[in-house]
Amino acid sequence: MTKSSSKPKDSRAVVTAPPPASRLRGRHLLGIEELSPEEILLILDTAEAMREIAERPIKKVPTLRGRTVVNLFFEPSTRTRTSFEVAEKRLSADTLNVAIATSSVVKGETLVDTALNIEAMAPDMIVLRHASSGACHLLARVCRSRIINAGDGMHEHPTQALLDAFTIRHHKGRLSGLKVAIVGDLLHSRVLRSNVLLLTRLGAQVCVCGPPTMIPSGIERLGVRVTTRVDDAVEEADVIMLLRIQLERMQGAFFPSLREYFQVFGMTEARVRRARPDAIIMHPGPMNRGVEIASEVADGPYSVILEQVANGVAVRMAVLYLLAGGVDDEAAA
Amino acid sequence: MPVVMDADRIARTLTRIAHEIVERNRGLERLALVGIRSRGEHLAKRLADQLQAIDGRPVPTGALDITLYRDDLMRQPVGPQPLVRRTDVPFSIDDRVILLVDDVLYTGRTIRAALDALIDFGRPQSIQLVVLVDRGHRELPIKADYVGKNLPTSRRESVQVRLEEVDGHDEVVVEAEG
Amino acid sequence: MKRLLRGGRVLDPVNGIDGDCDVLIAADRIERVGRALPVENGVQVIEVPRGCVIVPGLIDMHVHLREPGQEHKETIATGTLAAVAGGFTAVACMPNTSPINDSAGITELMLRKAAEASLARVYPIGAVTRGSQGEQLADLAELHAAGCVAVSDDGRPVATALLMRRALEYTSMLDMPVIDHCEDPSLKADGVAHEGFHAATLGLRGIPGAAEEIMVARDVTLAGLTGGHVHIAHMSARGSLAAVRAGKARGVTVTCEVAPHHFTLTDEALRSPVQYDTNTKMNPPLREAADVEALLEGIGDGSVDAIATDHAPHHADEKLVEFDQAPFGIVGLETCVPLVFERLVHTGRIPLRRLVELLSVNPARILRRPGGSLAPGSTADITILAPEARITIRARELRSKSKNTPFDGWELRGVAAATIVGGRTVFTHPAVTGSEVFAS
Numbered sequence A: 001m002t003k004s005s006s007k008p009k010d011s012r013a014v015v016t017a018p019p020p021a022s023r024l025r026g027r028h029l030l031g032i033e034e035l036s037p038e039e040i041l042l043i044l045d046t047a048e049a050m051r052e053i054a055e056r057p058i059k060k061v062p063t064l065r066g067r068t069v070v071n072l073f074f075e076p077s078t079r080t081r082t083s084f085e086v087a088e089k090r091l092s093a094d095t096l097n098v099a100i101a102t103s104s105v106v107k108g109e110t111l112v113d114t115a116l117n118i119e120a121m122a123p124d125m126i127v128l129r130h131a132s133s134g135a136c137h138l139l140a141r142v143c144r145s146r147i148i149n150a151g152d153g154m155h156e157h158p159t160q161a162l163l164d165a166f167t168i169r170h171h172k173g174r175l176s177g178l179k180v181a182i183v184g185d186l187l188h189s190r191v192l193r194s195n196v197l198l199l200t201r202l203g204a205q206v207c208v209c210g211p212p213t214m215i216p217s218g219i220e221r222l223g224v225r226v227t228t229r230v231d232d233a234v235e236e237a238d239v240i241m242l243l244r245i246q247l248e249r250m251q252g253a254f255f256p257s258l259r260e261y262f263q264v265f266g267m268t269e270a271r272v273r274r275a276r277p278d279a280i281i282m283h284p285g286p287m288n289r290g291v292e293i294a295s296e297v298a299d300g301p302y303s304v305i306l307e308q309v310a311n312g313v314a315v316r317m318a319v320l321y322l323l324a325g326g327v328d329d330e331a332a333a
Numbered sequence B: 001m002p003v004v005m006d007a008d009r010i011a012r013t014l015t016r017i018a019h020e021i022v023e024r025n026r027g028l029e030r031l032a033l034v035g036i037r038s039r040g041e042h043l044a045k046r047l048a049d050q051l052q053a054i055d056g057r058p059v060p061t062g063a064l065d066i067t068l069y070r071d072d073l074m075r076q077p078v079g080p081q082p083l084v085r086r087t088d089v090p091f092s093i094d095d096r097v098i099l100l101v102d103d104v105l106y107t108g109r110t111i112r113a114a115l116d117a118l119i120d121f122g123r124p125q126s127i128q129l130v131v132l133v134d135r136g137h138r139e140l141p142i143k144a145d146y147v148g149k150n151l152p153t154s155r156r157e158s159v160q161v162r163l164e165e166v167d168g169h170d171e172v173v174v175e176a177e178g
Numbered sequence C: 001m002k003r004l005l006r007g008g009r010v011l012d013p014v015n016g017i018d019g020d021c022d023v024l025i026a027a028d029r030i031e032r033v034g035r036a037l038p039v040e041n042g043v044q045v046i047e048v049p050r051g052c053v054i055v056p057g058l059i060d061m062h063v064h065l066r067e068p069g070q071e072h073k074e075t076i077a078t079g080t081l082a083a084v085a086g087g088f089t090a091v092a093c094m095p096n097t098s099p100i101n102d103s104a105g106i107t108e109l110m111l112r113k114a115a116e117a118s119l120a121r122v123y124p125i126g127a128v129t130r131g132s133q134g135e136q137l138a139d140l141a142e143l144h145a146a147g148c149v150a151v152s153d154d155g156r157p158v159a160t161a162l163l164m165r166r167a168l169e170y171t172s173m174l175d176m177p178v179i180d181h182c183e184d185p186s187l188k189a190d191g192v193a194h195e196g197f198h199a200a201t202l203g204l205r206g207i208p209g210a211a212e213e214i215m216v217a218r219d220v221t222l223a224g225l226t227g228g229h230v231h232i233a234h235m236s237a238r239g240s241l242a243a244v245r246a247g248k249a250r251g252v253t254v255t256c257e258v259a260p261h262h263f264t265l266t267d268e269a270l271r272s273p274v275q276y277d278t279n280t281k282m283n284p285p286l287r288e289a290a291d292v293e294a295l296l297e298g299i300g301d302g303s304v305d306a307i308a309t310d311h312a313p314h315h316a317d318e319k320l321v322e323f324d325q326a327p328f329g330i331v332g333l334e335t336c337v338p339l340v341f342e343r344l345v346h347t348g349r350i351p352l353r354r355l356v357e358l359l360s361v362n363p364a365r366i367l368r369r370p371g372g373s374l375a376p377g378s379t380a381d382i383t384i385l386a387p388e389a390r391i392t393i394r395a396r397e398l399r400s401k402s403k404n405t406p407f408d409g410w411e412l413r414g415v416a417a418a419t420i421v422g423g424r425t426v427f428t429h430p431a432v433t434g435s436e437v438f439a440s
Helices: A037-053 A079-090 A111-119 A135-142 A158-172 A190-201 A230-234 A247-252 A258-265 A305-324 B007-025 B039-055 B109-121 C076-085 C104-117 C140-146 C161-174 C197-202 C209-226 C238-249 C260-264 C289-301 C336-345 C352-366
Strands: A068-073 A094-099 A125-130 A146-152 A179-183 A205-209 A225-227 A239-242 A280-282 B003-006 B031-036 B061-064 B097-105 B126-134 B146-150 B157-162 B171-176 C003-012 C017-026 C029-034 C044-047 C053-056 C058-063 C088-093 C121-126 C150-152 C178-180 C230-232 C254-258 C382-392 C411-421 C424-428
Touching: A037 A158, A037 A190, A037 A305, A068 A079, A068 A111, A079 A094, A079 A125, A079 A146, A079 A158, A079 A305, A111 A125, A111 A135, A125 A135, A125 A305, A135 A146, A146 A158, A146 A305, A158 A190, A158 A239, A158 A280, A158 A305, A179 A190, A179 A230, A190 A205, A205 A230, A225 A230, A280 A305, B003 B007, B003 B146, B007 B039, B007 B126, B007 B146, B007 B171, B031 B039, B031 B109, B039 B061, B039 B097, B039 B126, B061 B109, B097 B109, B097 B157, B109 B126, B126 B157, C003 C352, C003 C382, C053 C352, C058 C076, C058 C352, C076 C088, C076 C104, C076 C411, C076 C424, C088 C382, C088 C411, C104 C121, C104 C140, C121 C140, C140 C161, C161 C178, C161 C209, C209 C230, C209 C238, C209 C254, C238 C254, C238 C289, C254 C260, C254 C289, C260 C289, C260 C336, C289 C336, C289 C352, C336 C352, C336 C382, C336 C411, C352 C382
Parallel strands: A068 A094, A068 A125, A125 A146, A179 A205, A179 A239, A205 A225, A239 A280, B031 B061, B031 B097, B097 B126, B126 B146, C003 C044, C003 C053, C058 C088, C088 C121, C121 C150, C150 C178, C178 C230, C230 C254
Antiparallel strands: B003 B171, B157 B171, C003 C017, C017 C029, C053 C382, C382 C411, C411 C424
């Protein structure tokens, strides 16, 4: 799917993308881990068609009419939850938002009990965001509904990686052969893990960069280059992806101060100039201006951060549509 | 595999339909063509060329993907899910006479879905239906305004329309189902 | 009534016996062991089925029996039943009950419950500090007098070097080991799995092997300083084994134990066959292949003294939660002997006599308890092993009250066919043909 307006401008090896799959094999979307390159392309291609709906006067299609989707969010999130809600409503599904504030001190209902109680209302799909890695795997074992992972602990955030890939493809026409630099708190980031899996699966060259205290053990086994020098990472990059630094990381002595972090790793205009002239800057949000990214870069001409948000709805519509139409027998679970 | 229309016949039929359109609408002023993906889209483009040849002015043409409006979508998934393609209607359909174009008219459900989709785009003055082949067996009260060929078939048969743009050559064949 | 176990292979390494012998049991004692013993009147003769091996009763020196206070997970009655079903004639149970076993009263309660169940012997391990809070030493002499065989704050490390030093000095007067759960709390932090590729890609906070190794090094140094005896509980990391070896080489009184899951599984179990299976969550965690290989070597060359299960029952509800919320631990009493056979004996890593050392001789020696020997006059605690018997582990059929095991469905070869405590047969294994001959 090469757009004629953005042909690759150099002779780097470009692997022809495989044809997209005709359907998703799994009942759930728990992570990029379970998706083949063909399935990823199917989702991206379907998202293309979904994007056009946002440009119509009536931004709605009747496809999921009568279906109920529960947004079960155990972690606060405005951006992702709103994005899913808009996607669900554009497909005419009935949405139910359940926001649970959990305190580790107060032991309330277990996750399994909460989910089973919600299932009593017979939803078709549950979109789950939870602070524990593997929470959606637990629900997938216990529940009847299809589960979509909206972020589980430090593990994966598949729809984020999909919308990131969609955004990159929109600008670069392809993913294969691109140089992608991902900079930030690699250790705690589920966006990192999902993006690394997806980008390497579709043939991109990925370089990850962060403080030595925040590099996950054995990450190079996923096929990425690892460095602690951000200048090296962004050299000739086509895409620069910044990850959010959480302020509480300073408590764990991961780095001395935000000021030092910005000096050593922050994405400044000077650093961006080391990348290719048409490089794009991405961030899953919310941003800490002056920590992982300088304001001028965030608002600059190469930033596609707001597009990412817009694309999120189309990608999530594609995921909802493809999972809803999937095979329904238990054997496929 | 009986060929019921060859390339020549298809071309003459489209020409005939183009003239009927001009005649019935007394001019092309508020007309626009919307072809149903995927083969309806190509037929619509051919008709647009024909109409322009007659009238001199270009006729706005768009393509409609009705996958998301089908009524059988989430029921019994049989085989692979249909791939959703982009809808591309780059003009306003308000107050226009829309010519909806499809290759084969059968149960009428595709047209029903297309009407639902069109209404979401705006409020046309009227909608007329153009089909290359009408094979009967309607399940909904849908009627074509312009028909290339009436082709009585049995339910066990299938009608295949092949077009140069997609299949490399033009023909309409009727196949007995295995 | 006297009983004669006739014609079986007897393996008693301490007394140099390995061959076909008869064993005569009178009341709760072993009266004689020898070839072709004469049969007196009134003696019940048991023809030992072919393939069985008679060994000194097995001792699991690290179990959690959960009573008092957590009886929904296990009781002393169900736990000792699981023990004898696994071939163990005695177990040493940890003090992290509710309340903690830091006083004679709790110790006596445990012994009373064990006597009521009348299955496996129970040797209580007392707490090192009051409430295991790591602040003030518990009344160690009182605990010893009441029947404790060792002290430990298991679940946590002995909190400071100073406390560990004092505990080692004090217990040397009582001839008792201090058993330490070695981990540096700041390095362990809120980790839930071994720090490595699998935890990293699954998004689980890691516990590095160094967290254990550092504390082992501390304890070995202090044991050297004080002359006391430190026993390293559930050792899992290769660096820990290296520290133990170095200590032994210098003459420090340090012993160590390894649990079967640590030489059977690696951290790959976190993702395969099931991802985030909470039955692969324990502390110390399942480690990487290099650690497992090092432990296997240490078991083979004698650096590892004992195998102990760290049997840690948890109720199903407690384990059916998110991985990082689940409590650490798995049951082990009924899977130990089959795993030892499968991974150590049948692979040729260790001879059968080494199994007896690891599971009977050495635990008895470390706990200063009788056992590990079939010498005439010794208590008739005997385990009958069936090295070739094939079994399938079925979680729901375990006799333990809790079924939290990652080995459900495993097909293994080698099991305890019968368990005799004080001359009385307390268990015969239904899956071993012919085992019913041992029934009292």
